[in-house]
Amino acid sequence: MDNLKQSSNPETQELTGAEIFTRCLVEEGATTVFGYPGGAVLHIYDELHKQEEVDHILVRHEQGAAHAAEGFAKSTGKVGVVLVTSGPGATNAVTGIADAYMDSVPLVVFTGQVRTALIGNDAFQEVDTVGITRPCVKHNILVKKVEDLPLAIKRAFHIAGTGRPGPVVVDIPKDVTEQSMVFSYPQDPDMRSYQPTIEGHAGQIKRAARLIAKAERPIIYSGGGVISSNAHEELTEFTRLTGFPITNTLMGLGAYPGTDPQFIQMLGMHGSYEANMAMHHSDVLIAVGARFDDRITGRLDGFCPYAKVIHIDVDPSSISKNFRAHVPVVGDARKVLRALTDELRDGKYTMPDISAWWGQIGEWAKKDSFAYEQDMDGEIKPQYVLDQLYKQTGGDAFVTSDVGQHQMWVAQLYKFTQPRRWINSGGLGTMGFGLPAAMGVQLAHPDAQVCCVTGEASIQMCIQELSTCRQYGLPIKIINLNNRYMGMVRQWQDFFYDSRYAMSYMDALPDFVKLAESYGHAGMKIEKPKDVEPALREILSLKDRLVFADFVTDPRENVFPMIAPGAAHNEMILS
């Protein structure tokens, strides 16, 4: 990193690495940092203390910092920033880094490191952070001298936020933060080895258009990549122009309005009957920013047996990784969709008449596969709570979730009409994600309604962040669907282990109302179906405080439909 391209306004005064650190953040416009101090980063913390441009949010566990930065990043499209100390600070952040890697979330994670002279000596709080994080980052950098720091930070933000986004770790030894140099921020990340492809190949776009024009049973399958590349408008325009049915992955919800008649719901393991059947019977599959993971495809040799696949993705390695694409188009989803829409509008093509296909999809949709019944004198059905949440927020809230049944029910029942409103952990499936992610969302959108839908098991994985919420006055609404079980685990045990509930019962639960109160929040316990609606109304109206709403729900409810692992889309378990 010696080919520094210096910015135009040279200064003469020397700054320390710690000062340079904050200056670089300001240069990047990265003025919210989630972190936790410790020995290796104390110079940096001292510097943060002296200035006012960068806000530091003190979490209660470094995992929380990473998830909060993810919530911030996913809801804004900006790069999220994390700052933790060496050793345990770094290892605690690893789950969040891996989560960001799996879901392509742009993060820059700064980890303190022991002094360069001590590296390799098993020094106090030394871990090989670059080695530990290597398999779960887009890139990582150990900064060995202060002269390398500005370019390392410039590159980190550039790499994290461009192409297929992802986390970048910058490991900074303590002595680097005290060395000094004349600072100037490089204008150019100057990387010959990193140049993501953005424009789609014109020939491939023409091939895709020809295939689309000949389709009889087409389907659009779009994922998180559409949201990352802010391609929701282009996707909507393309979908409306073609008149094709569209399904979204778990990560892609909100990229196309969930209330639109062309939307045939989420697909995959807990997707709708019509979406999965339409996938199975399709003859042209247009995949955009989606990666054909196993929760989507089920058994690969039974997946989309009749389809010609057009696959649009900015990451070439996602194409034909799991499933062969006939027309691969490498490029940014937004640019490619725009080019494809322009091509289709060119007058050379007529859109196929697919009314028979829509008729068939309508038949499948009659199964109403997300339906549930709420007996108003019985136990609260979790779906009922979410249905009410949807209705009362007008589909307009930011909703984060943890991992389990409750997550799938939000995905099925909350009709997102805008991108970046649905914030969940899809790829890694990290319990504990929901609350800290909601903090990041709320900090980025102080006046917005932010709800964290969780389960009594998941919430306990990062419950300490209730304290952070108190410190920063974050009025998050926690919707705890308390079924006294690790419901998703119990469901698998019902289906595949003759209902032997090994370790899935959540014994010794805390009194969540008192717990919330002890952190200085409001708590509420809701046990009867008839109380759900008024309780939610009250909860959502409390704009100035966090409310922990503990909904005691039916412990036996399962998520349907379900494609068992290793089954194909036309082998769904319906109820």
Place this chain on the structure above:
Amino acid sequence: MRRILAVLLENEAGSLSRVANLFSARGINIESLAVTPTPDETLSRMTIVTFGDDRILEQITKQLHKLVDVVTVVDMTGQNHVEREMALIKLRLRDEGSVDDLQRVNKVYRGRIADVSALCYTSEVVGTSEEIDAYLAAMAEHEVVEVVRSGPLGIARGEQVLSIRQNQ
């Protein structure tokens, strides 16, 4: 199927482990890997030999290319290229009279004696991997006590040059 890849990457600490990590994380074995800096010292060049079908190779090539440190990846398998490997082979000859035998085999395979001691001869052989295999087979009646092989190096024939702009 055997594959040979040529990779140019930033000559930085950690670059090699990124590549090695990638193969193990994707469950693909590296048969051999040779790496050294190029005349442009900011770059290293690797020659990797691995096994896999077209799909695996396509995926590994894309994944390699995705590494931020990697500048160029070329699959040389199907291209016209020169491949050479070097081996150092320590032998205990069957009897004193076998030196002729050794020299005869060295002549065939362009080997030479690099070291001699009271009990052992060390020969040095450069050739394709098959030639080295054949050399070892030819020495089978002697005791091969130690073998060290460099793994193949590869370079395109003709005018084609592996450069930072060339990619597949």
